[in-house]
Amino acid sequence: MSSSLGTRLAPPPGAGFFAHRSVAELAADLRSGRVTARELTETALAEAARWQTVINAFTTLDDGARRAADEADRELATGRDRGPLHGIPIAIKDLIDVRGLPTTAGSRHFAGHVAERDADCVRRLRAAGAVVLGKTATHEIALGPTGDRAAAGPTRNPYEPGRMSGGSSSGSAAAVAAGVVPLALGTDTGGSIRIPAALCGVVGLKPTHGAVSPDGVLPLAPSLDTVGPLARTAADCRLLWTVLSGTTPSLESGRLVEVAPEEIPHAGELRAAYAVIQGSEAFAVHAERFRDAPELFGDEVRDRLRAGSEVRGWEYVRARDLRDRVRDDVRKLFQDNAFLILPTVPMTAPPVDARTCDLGDVRTALLSLTSPWSVLGLPALSIPAGLAGDLPTGLQLVGPPGSEHRLLTLAETL
Amino acid sequence: MSSSLGTRLAPPPGAGFFAHRSVAELAADLRSGRVTARELTETALAEAARWQTVINAFTTLDDGARRAADEADRELATGRDRGPLHGIPIAIKDLIDVRGLPTTAGSRHFAGHVAERDADCVRRLRAAGAVVLGKTATHEIALGPTGDRAAAGPTRNPYEPGRMSGGSSSGSAAAVAAGVVPLALGTDTGGSIRIPAALCGVVGLKPTHGAVSPDGVLPLAPSLDTVGPLARTAADCRLLWTVLSGTTPSLESGRLVEVAPEEIPHAGELRAAYAVIQGSEAFAVHAERFRDAPELFGDEVRDRLRAGSEVRGWEYVRARDLRDRVRDDVRKLFQDNAFLILPTVPMTAPPVDARTCDLGDVRTALLSLTSPWSVLGLPALSIPAGLAGDLPTGLQLVGPPGSEHRLLTLAETL
Numbered sequence: 001m002s003s004s005l006g007t008r009l010a011p012p013p014g015a016g017f018f019a020h021r022s023v024a025e026l027a028a029d030l031r032s033g034r035v036t037a038r039e040l041t042e043t044a045l046a047e048a049a050r051w052q053t054v055i056n057a058f059t060t061l062d063d064g065a066r067r068a069a070d071e072a073d074r075e076l077a078t079g080r081d082r083g084p085l086h087g088i089p090i091a092i093k094d095l096i097d098v099r100g101l102p103t104t105a106g107s108r109h110f111a112g113h114v115a116e117r118d119a120d121c122v123r124r125l126r127a128a129g130a131v132v133l134g135k136t137a138t139h140e141i142a143l144g145p146t147g148d149r150a151a152a153g154p155t156r157n158p159y160e161p162g163r164m165s166g167g168s169s170s171g172s173a174a175a176v177a178a179g180v181v182p183l184a185l186g187t188d189t190g191g192s193i194r195i196p197a198a199l200c201g202v203v204g205l206k207p208t209h210g211a212v213s214p215d216g217v218l219p220l221a222p223s224l225d226t227v228g229p230l231a232r233t234a235a236d237c238r239l240l241w242t243v244l245s246g247t248t249p250s251l252e253s254g255r256l257v258e259v260a261p262e263e264i265p266h267a268g269e270l271r272a273a274y275a276v277i278q279g280s281e282a283f284a285v286h287a288e289r290f291r292d293a294p295e296l297f298g299d300e301v302r303d304r305l306r307a308g309s310e311v312r313g314w315e316y317v318r319a320r321d322l323r324d325r326v327r328d329d330v331r332k333l334f335q336d337n338a339f340l341i342l343p344t345v346p347m348t349a350p351p352v353d354a355r356t357c358d359l360g361d362v363r364t365a366l367l368s369l370t371s372p373w374s375v376l377g378l379p380a381l382s383i384p385a386g387l388a389g390d391l392p393t394g395l396q397l398v399g400p401p402g403s404e405h406r407l408l409t410l411a412e413t414l
Numbered sequence: 415m416s417s418s419l420g421t422r423l424a425p426p427p428g429a430g431f432f433a434h435r436s437v438a439e440l441a442a443d444l445r446s447g448r449v450t451a452r453e454l455t456e457t458a459l460a461e462a463a464r465w466q467t468v469i470n471a472f473t474t475l476d477d478g479a480r481r482a483a484d485e486a487d488r489e490l491a492t493g494r495d496r497g498p499l500h501g502i503p504i505a506i507k508d509l510i511d512v513r514g515l516p517t518t519a520g521s522r523h524f525a526g527h528v529a530e531r532d533a534d535c536v537r538r539l540r541a542a543g544a545v546v547l548g549k550t551a552t553h554e555i556a557l558g559p560t561g562d563r564a565a566a567g568p569t570r571n572p573y574e575p576g577r578m579s580g581g582s583s584s585g586s587a588a589a590v591a592a593g594v595v596p597l598a599l600g601t602d603t604g605g606s607i608r609i610p611a612a613l614c615g616v617v618g619l620k621p622t623h624g625a626v627s628p629d630g631v632l633p634l635a636p637s638l639d640t641v642g643p644l645a646r647t648a649a650d651c652r653l654l655w656t657v658l659s660g661t662t663p664s665l666e667s668g669r670l671v672e673v674a675p676e677e678i679p680h681a682g683e684l685r686a687a688y689a690v691i692q693g694s695e696a697f698a699v700h701a702e703r704f705r706d707a708p709e710l711f712g713d714e715v716r717d718r719l720r721a722g723s724e725v726r727g728w729e730y731v732r733a734r735d736l737r738d739r740v741r742d743d744v745r746k747l748f749q750d751n752a753f754l755i756l757p758t759v760p761m762t763a764p765p766v767d768a769r770t771c772d773l774g775d776v777r778t779a780l781l782s783l784t785s786p787w788s789v790l791g792l793p794a795l796s797i798p799a800g801l802a803g804d805l806p807t808g809l810q811l812v813g814p815p816g817s818e819h820r821l822l823t824l825a826e827t828l
Contacts, residue, residue: 280727284735287728309728313694314701316727321698 009201009384009392011179012158016047019179023088023236026182030076030087037076037087037131041069044089044133047180055156055178057171059094060101061134068131075129084239086129091175091184094135095142095168096227097216098122105218106140106150106168108296109289119216121185121227121244128243133181136171140301142187142220143282144168145195145366148352149300156352157200159391163349166196166366168220172230173200177392183240184230189220190274191345191370193228194382198344198394201384203237203411204230206370208401209377212244221281223320224274224374234383234411241404250405253413254337256397261342261369265333266326270372273319277375279308280316323375330376334400339410343369344382344394373398381407383414423615423798423806425593426572430461433593437502437650440596444490444501451490451501451545455483458503458547461594469570469592471585473508474515475548482545489543498653500543505589505598508549509556509582510641511630512536519632520554520564520582522710523703533630535599535641535658542657547595550585554715556601556634557696558582559609559780562766563714570766571614573805577763580610580780582634586644587614591806597654598644603634604688605759605784607642608796612758612808615798617651617825618644620784622815623791626658635695637734638688638788648797648825655818664819667827668751670811675756675783679747680740684786687733691789693722694730737789744790748814753824757783758796758808787812795821797828 011019021029029035045065048058062068072087097103097115099122104110118126125132137155139147147170148154155170157163158178165174169186173196176184186193188206197204205228212227219225229240242249264270283290283305290297290305297305333340346369350362359365373380378398385395397407425433435443443449459479462472476482486501506512509519511529513536518524532540539546551569553561561584562568569584571577572592579588583600587610590598600607602620611618619642626641633639643654656663678684697704697719704711704719711719747754760783764776773779787794792812799809811821 276727280731283726283728284731287732309726311727312697312723313690313725313727313730314697314723316730317694317698318701 009387012177015158016051016179017043018047018182019232021182022233023084023182023239026088027084027086037069037072038066040087041065041089041131041133044181047178048134048175051158051178051180054161055158055165055174056153057136057155057175057178057180058091059104059135059137059152059171062098062101062132064100065089065131065133072129072131082127082129085125085243088130088183089133089181090125090130091133091136091172091181092122093138093169093172093184093186095138095187095218096122096185098132098135101135103218104151105142106138106152108151109293111151115216117216120213122216124243124246136175136184139167139170140298141218141286142168142189142192143301143304145191145363147196149298154352157349159201160349162351163391164199164352164354166199166349168192169196169230173197173202173204176202176230176232182232182236186228186230187217187220188226188228188374189224190278190374191367193230194344194370194380194394194396195366197230197382199349199392201392202230202232203234203384204228204382205237205241205404205407206374206380207245207404208379211402211404219285221278223277223281234408238405238408241408245404247405251409252406253409254339254399254406256341256410257333257338259340259342261346264342264369264372265330267372269322269326270375271368273322274367274371274375276311276315276319279311283308327376331400339403339407340398342396344396345369348388348391348393369396377401379404379407381411383411423801426591429572430465430593431457432461432596433646435596436647437498437596437645437653440502441498441500451483451486452480454501455479455503455545455547458595461592462548462589465572465592465594468575469572469579469588470567471550471569471589471592471594472505473518473549473551473566473585476512476515476546478514479503479545479547486543486545496541496543499539499657502544502597503547503595504539504544505547505550505586505595506536507552507583507586507598507600509552509601509632510536510599512546512549515549517549517632518565519556520552520566522565523707525565529630531630534627536630538657538660550589550598553582553584554712555632555700556582556603556606557715557718559605559777561610563712568766571763573615574763576765577805578613578766578768580613580763582606583610583644587611587616587618590614590616590644590646596646596650600642600644601631601634602640602642602788603638604692604788605781607644608758608784608794608808608810609780611644611796613763613806615806616644616646617648617798618642618796619651619655619818619821620788620794621659621818622793625816625818633699635692637691637695648822652819652822655822659818661819665823666820667823668753668813668820670755670824671747671752673754673756675760678756678783678786679744681786683736683740684789685782687736688781688785688789690725690729690733693725697722741790745814753817753821754812756810758810759783762802762805762807783810791815793818793821795825797825
């Protein structure tokens, strides 16, 4: 079923309707009258409910989705066509504000918090006619790459529910992999889109830092945080990326250069810098919550926040300086239109709750190949790379700032 | 002798030749043949030697100064005129590299360190024909506003040698005040040009952050550090600033708005942010020296470095964020071409070694009115404001980014 590189995997057993349709096909069907946006939304809602007890991908389904779908249908019927996402259901990571829906960030600290406005990225999706289906689970406050620590319990891998989905954009990756929705939004600070995309066998794009507004998104570590798309294929991902970024779709390409994990330049320093920057900035975001009600955090996230609070200012200064010092060195890798290709994660999905593995600490291992690019602010795309046993594997393409479309083209040509 | 505001003070008793000549007068005399650059340099060297035992302003005098002066004379004689600084002696703070001279930064850690290249700012001065006379004392590693902690002992106030000069650009301010040189370079991180300028009764300009290259200058806290001029008058200061900044002299002006010290917007937060940023960044600069040979630092500076090492990363993150949060608020103050005027320091020069005063901690008090503008990266000019008793007082003019020339014009019109 799946070829070696970059193509879609065989979907997980029992995968829903959207595992078998591209967004372009859905768009054509909507315009030919073969299907309505309302029908797509009903299908997505039904699939979400069917899969919920298995993978726990959603935290909220949007009561307004049917109404939005009806409006999308009315518009298409009257000749108002908002483009390829018009009438397409999409899921939003529960770190991102959707007006009228809870943003819980997977934490008891935000229980009952209802967003008053759409995040900027959500406004862009609505303007393009997409139908927000609901909110997807996140690792608590997005602080963890495993997806199995959240107020509503772990998200599970559709390929094998005893395995973790990866995180922190756990629900978005799992929902797309299970065919519940064709598209989802995630956030990626050190790997939080790419890691669950790899473990769940979907496509996930971490954009250049700053390319998408963080307005309306709960920060984890602002100098690293990004908002990006998850989809089943690079082509679908590009449709969402084009809307999200306000860029013009482009089929420019480049050439791929393999990088062995041990050849990532300055990898050790960059991983250490990642821990320092993320720890300091995350505590700066949550210091009052940590002080006033530490018990509302889960044990593991509370411990990680505490560790972050201990980082010294001068270490943070040096970590930020590292970025400037190594930037030129890393830029050389991208000369002559070269792009890097390496694994996204050095493993397949570990069991839910596992914290050690052959490579040592599970969380350290999961982040090891993604966080260096985050520190450098570079765009990186994770694509499915076949199954190992019954579990997906992922490959990561990395490019210079602003090269998202070229990364997507490279993924399509693999 | 001195009028109330902004004019030159009566010079200290026994002040040298340069206390009685403007740079413009010297420039005219050089061109009419009434004086040579060599004679000015000999005069400056003699004044430096005469004052050295009183104020301890210099750490090194440049053997090459006579040669440079002769070359300046030859050039003028052959019609090569480099502009108003041509042939004018200038002193350089001993934190700034001058090729072939020691840069000791007032610390035993740098004993025997001889600079291989001129700092970028020094290259600019040489290209403008200025004659580097020597290096002036700095508070150890520029970490202190008093000027009385340095490997070579305290710098003293020319008005009353039992009093401190202020710091950290202690020697530059004292040498200009004593009439040893007409011009000097200093650095200002939280007040290190403005404070000694005020306590010694001269003009000192802290430029907009980033306006002068820090190349070849030992950093104290890079996100706050600036390089700037000290002179006897605003007109002299402008001549040096024009060369240092590569800007065109401008006589644009504005209107002054008095700000009471207690009305500085966000003053408390900005002062706290200053301590956090400076402490973290300074320790990042000196961590290995602190670890490997702490005993080479003086006790007070070592204690301050240690305190800086304790600052947490998340506190640093918040301090940096504060800048962005309050920037708009402070910018409002500069609407309609308004500039702020307030005291530079809330006192006259305390006795050498004093660490407490009516206002509490001497160092805290000295920095209280200057450091808020440093955190915001704004230019600020300290000008003499008459004597209180026998000691100088200073007024500080503060403007929006890039307003240095307008600050100087305002000072001239006062």
